[in-house]
Amino acid sequence: MKNDIKERIEYLTKLINEANYEYYVQANPSLTDQEFDKYLRELEVLEKENPEFDRPTSPTKRVGGEVIDKFKKVRHQIPMLSLPDVFSIEEIEDFNQRIIKENVKPVYVCEYKIDGVSVSLHYENGELVYAATRGDGITGEDITHNVKTIKTIPLTLKEKINIEVRGEIYMSKKVLEQLNKERILNNQPLLQNVRNAAAGSIRQLDSKVAATRKLSCFIYHLPNPEDYGIKTHFEALQFMKKLGFRINEDANQQVRGIQEIETYINQANLVRENLSYEIDGIVIKVNSLNSQKQLGYTSKYPKWAVAYKFPAKEVLTRLQDIIFTVGRTGRITPNAVLEPVLLMGSTVKRATLHNEAYVLMKDLKIGDIVSIRKAGDVIPEVVEAKKERRNGMEREFIMITKCPICGSLLEKKKDQIDHYCMNPSCPARKVESLIHFCSRNAMNIDGLGDEIIEDFYNLGFIKSVKDIYLLYEHKKDLIELEGYGHKSVDNLLTAIENSKLNSLERLLFGLGIGGIGNKTALLIAKTFKSMEKLFNTEYDEFEKIRDIGPILAQNLYDFFHEEAHFKLIQELKTLGLNMKYLGAKEKYNELITGKRFVLTGTLSFMDRESLSSILESYGGKTSSSVSKNVDVVIVGEKAGNKLVKANELGIEIWDEEKIRNIVEQL
Ligand code: IVH
Numbered sequence: 001m002k003n004d005i006k007e008r009i010e011y012l013t014k015l016i017n018e019a020n021y022e023y024y025v026q027a028n029p030s031l032t033d034q035e036f037d038k039y040l041r042e043l044e045v046l047e048k049e050n051p052e053f054d055r056p057t058s059p060t061k062r063v064g065g066e067v068i069d070k071f072k073k074v075r076h077q078i079p080m081l082s083l084p085d086v087f088s089i090e091e092i093e094d095f096n097q098r099i100i101k102e103n104v105k106p107v108y109v110c111e112y113k114i115d116g117v118s119v120s121l122h123y124e125n126g127e128l129v130y131a132a133t134r135g136d137g138i139t140g141e142d143i144t145h146n147v148k149t150i151k152t153i154p155l156t157l158k159e160k161i162n163i164e165v166r167g168e169i170y171m172s173k174k175v176l177e178q179l180n181k182e183r184i185l186n187n188q189p190l191l192q193n194v195r196n197a198a199a200g201s202i203r204q205l206d207s208k209v210a211a212t213r214k215l216s217c218f219i220y221h222l223p224n225p226e227d228y229g230i231k232t233h234f235e236a237l238q239f240m241k242k243l244g245f246r247i248n249e250d251a252n253q254q255v256r257g258i259q260e261i262e263t264y265i266n267q268a269n270l271v272r273e274n275l276s277y278e279i280d281g282i283v284i285k286v287n288s289l290n291s292q293k294q295l296g297y298t299s300k301y302p303k304w305a306v307a308y309k310f311p312a313k314e315v316l317t318r319l320q321d322i323i324f325t326v327g328r329t330g331r332i333t334p335n336a337v338l339e340p341v342l343l344m345g346s347t348v349k350r351a352t353l354h355n356e357a358y359v360l361m362k363d364l365k366i367g368d369i370v371s372i373r374k375a376g377d378v379i380p381e382v383v384e385a386k387k388e389r390r391n392g393m394e395r396e397f398i399m400i401t402k403c404p405i406c407g408s409l410l411e412k413k414k415d416q417i418d419h420y421c422m423n424p425s426c427p428a429r430k431v432e433s434l435i436h437f438c439s440r441n442a443m444n445i446d447g448l449g450d451e452i453i454e455d456f457y458n459l460g461f462i463k464s465v466k467d468i469y470l471l472y473e474h475k476k477d478l479i480e481l482e483g484y485g486h487k488s489v490d491n492l493l494t495a496i497e498n499s500k501l502n503s504l505e506r507l508l509f510g511l512g513i514g515g516i517g518n519k520t521a522l523l524i525a526k527t528f529k530s531m532e533k534l535f536n537t538e539y540d541e542f543e544k545i546r547d548i549g550p551i552l553a554q555n556l557y558d559f560f561h562e563e564a565h566f567k568l569i570q571e572l573k574t575l576g577l578n579m580k581y582l583g584a585k586e587k588y589n590e591l592i593t594g595k596r597f598v599l600t601g602t603l604s605f606m607d608r609e610s611l612s613s614i615l616e617s618y619g620g621k622t623s624s625s626v627s628k629n630v631d632v633v634i635v636g637e638k639a640g641n642k643l644v645k646a647n648e649l650g651i652e653i654w655d656e657e658k659i660r661n662i663v664e665q666l
Helices: 002-025 033-049 059-063 089-101 173-185 194-202 207-212 233-242 257-274 289-295 356-362 427-438 450-459 471-480 486-499 504-510 518-528 539-543 550-559 563-574 608-617 641-649 656-664
Strands: 073-075 107-114 117-124 127-133 139-141 163-170 216-221 253-256 279-286 305-309 314-326 332-343 346-352 369-374 380-385 596-600 621-623 632-635 652-655
Touching (some): 002 033, 089 257, 117 194, 127 139, 173 194, 194 207, 233 289, 332 356, 332 369, 356 380, 427 504, 504 518, 596 641
Parallel strands (some): 596 632
Antiparallel strands (some): 073 139, 279 305, 369 380
């Protein structure tokens, strides 16, 4: 009996660890959320009832709970060194020349420099025994209790091996944003950047707190490669990957000489803003481990690697004014009007200040000198006011009490940060909703851009969504408008007509239901298939769906239980709009349908996410890793190891030209 229980516990542990790995490391889950939860609960119960089989590395420990009273000191057997910084291509060239002078082949691995905190992980017999911070490089702190909550760090390896690996624990840009939203609500100071946030999270005494911080980790260093007969750093990365560690496979790349390093940096600069995590530079490491040994170390740094740091993303300018805009939900946003300034290749004149609390938290005054940066994405943000440069002429920020467009009194609900214009007929709200409805990810109506919608609204042609589909009634008036002619009006009316055929998810997204982005809209459309079903769905059914929490479920339920929405949908239906999920089945292409694809490298004509969704809309499947189940590997520029593997397995390879031709003919 006890043996059966022990076996079941081992079976469940393996199953859950594998599912975790598939979900978090490979982004390719094979268990549903429900199945996962069921197994995890079963394991929890078995461990509770049979404490003799409970292990410190059980996947049930990932939720946190362990609390320590102080951090134990840990001495690193091999010091955790940092890297010398370089700031220009010339300095990289100096490094390259030093390498060549030492008779070392200039073959390198380029990696992203992840903006987080480094960690050392120790495994014995394939089990995580402890994890430590870098500290001063010689002595770090034991953070095992928190590390166990990081889902991308394996608790058990795929081999029963003794090993130390090192990597970077980080917080994604999105998680930081979310966390700061909550902190504003709770009147707590904002976390300034992802690094501080990650460092603060990992130094929590209570691992339950760390567990809520949704940290991630990339592994990039194997301190004892010779113990495993490994010859190059790139091989070490693959070795660690095989053991179950998450390496940054999309980024790590073998390069030769300065030219290829430069190309890598340019490429990184292009994709940097779109990454889900922050990088503050590029790490360049000599690939051969023998050569690394030959080059050796200074007291502080290895001589075989450098960190190229990106140029500062921050500049100073003056905050000239704070103005307010009204969104489609009525939300009021204060916006910084800035003295125009060049930042990373574009002139910045405006930056969102999100809400009143944000401005107060940053203590901004009109007239302040402020630093601005392009943080997580291309959108500029105000980092801080340079208070030491105030001269007394600055004006206090005062939140408005009335809608700047319709004049109605603004409302702020309890426990919410934002002020809202509650007037459903507020012209600003109407126009913004219409713009959203026609936008690219929604109904995608070419020719109905922001300004035209505003014009048509003011002219009275389009007052509501329904009017878009009745615009043909104004054809004569439209042709007479300045800048319009028969042809452009015909094109516009055709685009409107064509949009009626869109699959359900576009309409759902376009309706602007609170918190429903285009991805969630697709999920809902896929799950419920028709608009009719949505009007007959209970709260619980919404909440059961992965990625839909109680707030979204409530928003959905409320939206589909409002009489006015029912009426609107009936009208749109009568006007001929499709109300069904068309899905992949609708579209067929013999080169795509039914095949499994892996996308690797950078494509210049389209980003990978968009290409994946096109392939999926034609019934293709996409995976993150190359295996024998994959039919085609699509390779962009700087495709790395996936291309090598595809060649090894004899998998069909499409280059950029081929996929572009196919996509253009769809
Ligand atoms: S290698 C001996 N690789 O940058 C080599 N470090 O300035 C050890 N970092 O302390 C480091 N991404 O915290 C390496 N791909 C990467 C990295 C990386 C981020 C951090 C790490 C290190 C610091 C060096």
